[in-house]
Amino acid sequence: MLTGTQDMKKQSSTNDIVILGQPFIELYGEQIGSSLKEMLSFKKTVGGSSASIAIGCARLGLRTSLISQVGEDEMGQFVINTLQKEMIDVTQVKKFSGFQTPLILRGTQSKNIFPTIFYPNAHALLRNDIDSSLINKNSTLLISAMNFFIENMNHISRKAMISANENHVKIVLALDHFPSDIAAKDITTTLQTVLPLCDIIIGHEDDFQTATGILNTHSALKHLRTLTNATLVINTEQGGFVINDQIPTPWYNTVSHTGFKVNNHYNYAAKNAFISSFLYGWLEKYPLEKCCEFAMASKIITQSRHDSTPDLPSHDELMTYLSDQNKIVTQMLEAPHFSHIHYASTHVARQEQLLAFNFGYHQQWQKIAQPFNADETIIHHAKNLVALGLKDIAANTPYSSIISDDDIQPHILELFPQEHTIMRSLESPGEIPLRFKGDPDLSHMMLHWPQNHAAKISLIYHPDDRYVLRGQQEATVNLLHRACRAMHHELFIELIPPAASLSTASTISHIMQRFYEIGIYPDWWQIMPPRDQRSWDSITRVINDNDRYCQGVMILGHLATLEQLPLMFDFACKQVFCKGFVIGRSIFQQSLEQWFARRIDDQSLIAAVATSYQKAIDLWNDARQKAEHVNASKQEVA
Template sequence: MEGARRQLDLITIGRSCIDLYGEQTGGRLEDMMSFAKYVGGSPTNTAIGAARLGLRSGLVSRVGADHFGRFIREQLVREGVATDGLVTDRARLTALVFLGIRDPDTFPLIFYRENCADMALSVGDIDIDLLQSAGAVLINGTHLSQPNVFEASVHACELARAAGARVVFDIDYRPVLWGLTGRDMGENRFVADAAVTARLQQVLPLCDLIVGTEEEIHILGGSTDTVAALRAIRGQTDALLVCKRGALGCSAFPSAIPDSLDDGVVGRGFKVEVFNVLGAGDAFMAGFLRGWLRDEPLETCCEYGNACGAIVVSRHGCAPAMPTWDELQWFLGDRGRPFRLRDDTALEDLHWSTTRVNVHEDLTVLAMDHRSQFEDLCRESGADPSRIAAFKALALKAVDRLAQGDARFGVLLDGRYGMRGLEAAADHPYWIGRPIEWPGSRPLAFESSADVATELATWPRNHVVKCLAFYHPDDPPELCERQERQLLRLQDACRKTRHELLVEIIASRHGTVDAHTTARAIRRLYDRGMKPDWWKLEPAADLATWANIESAIRSHDPHCRGVLMLGLQAPSDELVASFRIAAASPIVKGFAVGRTIFADAAARWLAGSIDDEAAIADLCGRFAVLVDAWREARAAAQLPREAV
């Protein structure tokens, strides 16, 4: 098949599981108290890493018909990895791995892989058309340990070679998965075994590229002398051999094996603190393949692999730690970097912003996160405050009636009164925002425990943390600094709990506002270290205000998600007029409006004059007016689609 016809650059075959990573470091796995859930399995990690580096990748594997299998499939889609070859196994569960970080040399592992889904992969699961659509196929040593997956892997290689694709072999040796150690010795990387060597060597004639650590080269070559092992491998294949050497980088051997590993082709190495070696090899593979599959010089391939490995070795997790192409380019640039790489704020910011998923270029949100305003309505109408929760549950029903599954819609609800709506939103594709601030607080206070991170740890990851600050750039310095400290605390908590952050700024309540005020506030917050994913800002009556805001955001954070406009209970016609102005600014993605939409329906519903259906219809109708007005304004602005 001609290269121009190929739909994928790479298909990886093999393990696909859930990594449960201990969140406490420096102790035994026995003493871990909580675990972070990530996609895992070496071929799956590599597929994600390759996709982040710009390769078109796909995965062939099996997952269970369970919650974890669905998570893997959904995450692969979010990462841009093709899932055509991912089979759902209704008889088996998705595999699990528990992992810990104890010290720079100790990383305990427990594999829960008894009769798991991915090890049931068979020849019948290999789609010929899919395999022939790829420029390369990667197989994995672990998947040669059982007859059925061995046959499936070999069959895939044969199909790939027949179609003119290249075959990559990741040795990926885990003795415990070959039954050579106790189950509590998952971190053991080498046990010599002639039978394993013989099994692995059967695939050598099919390979174009073979990658492994020194221990993995030893098991494949049948010798604990690395050079001797490499020569034994070379005796059976003409493939490019790459030996990963940890902190020393790697050595590649396109032909004869020299007397020293240092005499192979090497790329620039990088000295960084080792925090977590798990996943670094998969990152190396992704980086190397980014160069190799694009026909870069071998030295460049090695450098890409070394750099990706160095980045991931400094982070928690495997798949989520994989760098993007932007990160790799930043890392390779001529600039100083700390030895403790995770202290590189610029790199970590770039990682965060370039690995976010679900881009929203058009977002219309029904904001019903108000708390004190609903309590005021109850006092005015004499309604029981316990009824607020029932009304707020109608918000999602109104959004869904209008949106009909359109992911350009969203809902903003609080956890105090809106929890039923937040819970129901989990089954829909809509954007979900949730407030963290104490209503009306100035200086800013949080509606949570003393440690805001503890509160956010209880929130689902897809809840965007919204924080309203009554903040004016001309506030007294002490007030500004106090509010900024709170916002920085919140941002740190959001990054650690992996939540997006929306910062809402209302300046007009506490000072005069001109075309520069909001932009000045934004610039000051950026200068203090803030980089929220979203801004939520007051409507503006002139183009100059939005131009200043856009300049402030673009100059400090070109990866910012954008701005949502708030409503401030303005009449619909005033908001529609403000939409026409804001729509000309590409940084404005839509709106999050509340009281303009719900105030009348809420007052009547709490007073008992309308029922649920009437309230939903009213909410839906008023929301639809603003949605239509926004989209008409955006269309009238005639912006190029890629700029919107």
Template sequence: MAHDAKSLDLITVGRSSVDLYGQQTGGRLEDMASFAKYLGGSPTNTAAGGARLGLKTGLLTRVGSDHMGRFIREQLVREGVDVAGVLSDPDRLTALVILGIRDRVNFPLIFYRENCADMALQPSDVDEAWIARAGAVLINGTHLSQPNVYETSLKAARAVKAAGGRVIFDIDYRPVLWGLTGKDAGENRFVENPDVTAKLQEVVTLCDLIVGTEEEIHILGGSTDTVTALRAIRTGAPNALLVCKRGADGCVAFPGAIPSSLDEGVSARGFKVEVFNVLGAGDAFMAGFLRGWLRGEPVETCCEWGNACGAIVVSRHGCAPAMPTWVELEAFLSDRERPFRLREDLEFEHIHWATTRDRVYDELTVLAVDHRSQFLDLVEETGGDPERIPHFKTLALRAVETVAGGDDRFGVLLDGRFGFEALAQAADHDYWIGRPIELPKSRPLIFESAPDVATELVEWPLNHVVKCLVFYHPDDESDLRERQERQLLRLFDACRKTRHELLLEVILPAGLDSDSGTVARAVRRLYAIGLKPDWWKLEPMADPAAWAEVSAAVEENDPLCRGVVLLGLSAPEAELLASFEVAARFPIIKGFAVGRTIFYDVARDWLANRIDDEAAVAALAGKLRVLVEAWRRARAAVEKAA
């Protein structure tokens, strides 16, 4: 099969784990109190990093039939990695790694890999037809340490060779995983051992590309002199491209004979950045290098891209989540000056955030039942039981499911006070989930939970989008405006640090003058102070000029913004449908997040016991369906006219 006919650029083979990263830095692992959960394992990281850079990647591994294994599979799907080779092992648990950042040199880590799923890979797990679809297979040193994974790696390598593909060897030397150090020395990168050298050297004759740090070159080449080690590797792999990673000094590549000095090899510019975390830098380097090598770029370009990806990742917390996207890599390689402390470059970090979000939404239609005070008003009006409110919100979720039937273009806005049970149920669906943070009707803005909003968001699942309603006017009295803006900046910072998306709902306060440009001025002002919400939720406007101004404001300040959804303001259904006709003309508007127009009358009747659960679900679904169909008709009419 010709290389250009391959449907996958790369399949990586081997380790797949969950990384539990200590969130406190500058201390012992013993003193870390909380941990962030990330995708982990060198070949898994490389597959995800390659996908972010535009490669078509797949992974051959085993994960447990457990929550962590499902997390790995789901995250790989989000990253765009082919998971046909991610096999579930019912008898073993998914591997775990606990890691910490102590200082710029020491990164303690513990491998929980006793009888783990990925080390149980067997040669029979290799689907040779699937392997044949790939232009290359990447194997790594860790999976040569036990007979079954050794044979599996070689079978995959031989299969891709037989199909006209290439073999990449990531030396990936962890002495602890060869039983050469104590289990508390996972960060140790080098222990000289002739048996390990001999085992690793058995595969080099198959390899077209061999990549390792100087220490890894030493173990593969059997010498602590790097040039001597490279020459030994060259003897076994006369035609392979050898790449030696040199940390802050970048890398050097050797397509032919090994010269007397490393400086005589092929190299490219390195990038000086502050080192925050070296873990994962090698996997990022590999992803960047392969983005070039698998696409036929010059070796110098491959080196530059690898160096750049490694520099980006060492500046951040985590391995896989820190990997750059292609858009991000292009931005990094531009001529713009960037600070040595790279993670303080807010523009660059925003590109990373916005280009690694899960899913792209061309449409979003949301039933908003996150209201709290309005439900209490209905209870007072009807004499209903306030303890029934949570159950009504589960009925609202049922109504969304009735209309959506699993379509992930739908969503629901639910609060944690009355909507806790519905939020828990929503976790089993693929719908967009939003959740409010503001104290209802507060102006100036107050957060409902705690003054330190970040401590609240740490307790929210990552797929909960933070919704904040602010009654805001660009011409507010300066003290009021500044108080609200400080709150919004505090929230924005908390959302980014806790990895939550932010939907900012802006409503112009009643009684203040406004015109067709007021909402756009508010949007521009909030961008100017440093806010970049993932979503805007804005009032329906009948004037196309107003929406044109809003579109321009968003496009000029954040072209990576997900878009705008319309709120309802309890407008009559006919009025809301008319607003769709105008809004649908503007691509920045993705749909709506409407509440009271749909639920208010239904909730009143239900709380007053005039209708039962099934009638309430049917009524909510009917009203939601009318709005969804109207929005889609309006958008389709615009597209047809275009």
């Protein structure tokens, strides 16, 4: 029997848990309550209970490995990339040539009805035996009950369980969604032969009934106890329950947690949330009551959203939820701050720094070109040459980025590596109140953006603005913030106090504080370089108090020359949250004007742009190194 305080981890273990099972590409319908034939849109994610449980475990901080195979195709690479981003060990997720990664279409038609279609034969990938040593060096093996009804997986799973049992690796059997085309008696007969090898059997109350073929839960559990001594973990609508010994009467008179309720009772990915969170608590040696609390809380969090794998909570999210139980739970789940924790701790690939070049507004290019009588064709050609100058530098600088408005030609954006952030300026330049150019339906516009594109606005705002104006601008920014979160694009907010307003050491920090108070959490802030340490201290304090997930602050050097950058960078790099810069045409302004005047050729302009951008990056890196050296010296003295 198992206890929550049992010493689970081997000193030699590579991972806390290894999971054997088949991941899928899952397209889940966005219209809750619709059948698949009526579905209007789908979202893509990695699915299958094995992969979903692996993601749930990894998000909670468990060292997690998945053993499986995917097709040698783009969807297979998507699976691997997704698992890697979740910090899952994918060294044993092998590519299988000549076969497509399987696809699932899944809907949520009602509480317990999830219409599902598999394309192609989604259960035929694991064709070869696995190396038992991959399992034996881990502390725990999890196998989905589904495995025993899949060609080849049945044999491989049984072999893995026998090897794990012989090497004292704990075995967890996850009772999940059984195939609808398998007869109930076949499910019962198949599972009876593997139950004696299990240390934990975990699943929903309905799945225990299906596994035994007995519709009464008490009778089903009593029958199960005759077949196995495993700890039984039962997930119900009322709570989570653990039975270590004989089945009590009533059966739920045992270790449990029944404290959470939610209006939405969809139970697809929520099952996997329950399983992964219970195992997190168990592997981290928490008492079993606490394990049930983790499991139920994660289940409720997942159910409160779309009930799909991306909705599984992170460790920070779970602990925040449990620490705030004095609040009304439904309000907590819907609070902007709580939603932000989920977004920031699960969706964002954090960047150490961001070194951006701003193309500027098209009107600014027209103003530069006007003295030289350059038409639109020449201006577009100039932009293209600047992009070519930036291209090679960007290819060798992982944190390089560009900012452009929507007037820039698409082929220019295609010159930059897909993994680099491209910020798209959405505002009409200089307008107060803030107004967006182009499509007013922001979510519809972002639907057509590549994943590496981000929304960026320049906001002319001051805490002393008229109440009506502030409210109007805040509502507009909130619309953008919500669209960015819904479409999973980063948000950059550039703060610009009005030129005629009074700015103090706390003006920028007051603006930041206000936006945090109304539930707006940009990924990055962009500000003019503060001139004194008091300003930076205020900014640091506000970010620390409100958003420890903030990626950073970028300083604006739109009008700065190369000669002015060292002083600006040296001061900025000493600040905790300053993680990058934005520069513009001013670093090669003279060369650009010479090109418009036809005093230099295309290659000379390209070279001037590349040299200037690289110089700015070098100056930034030098400033960071000096700041790091100073900080290290201070720590040694302390």
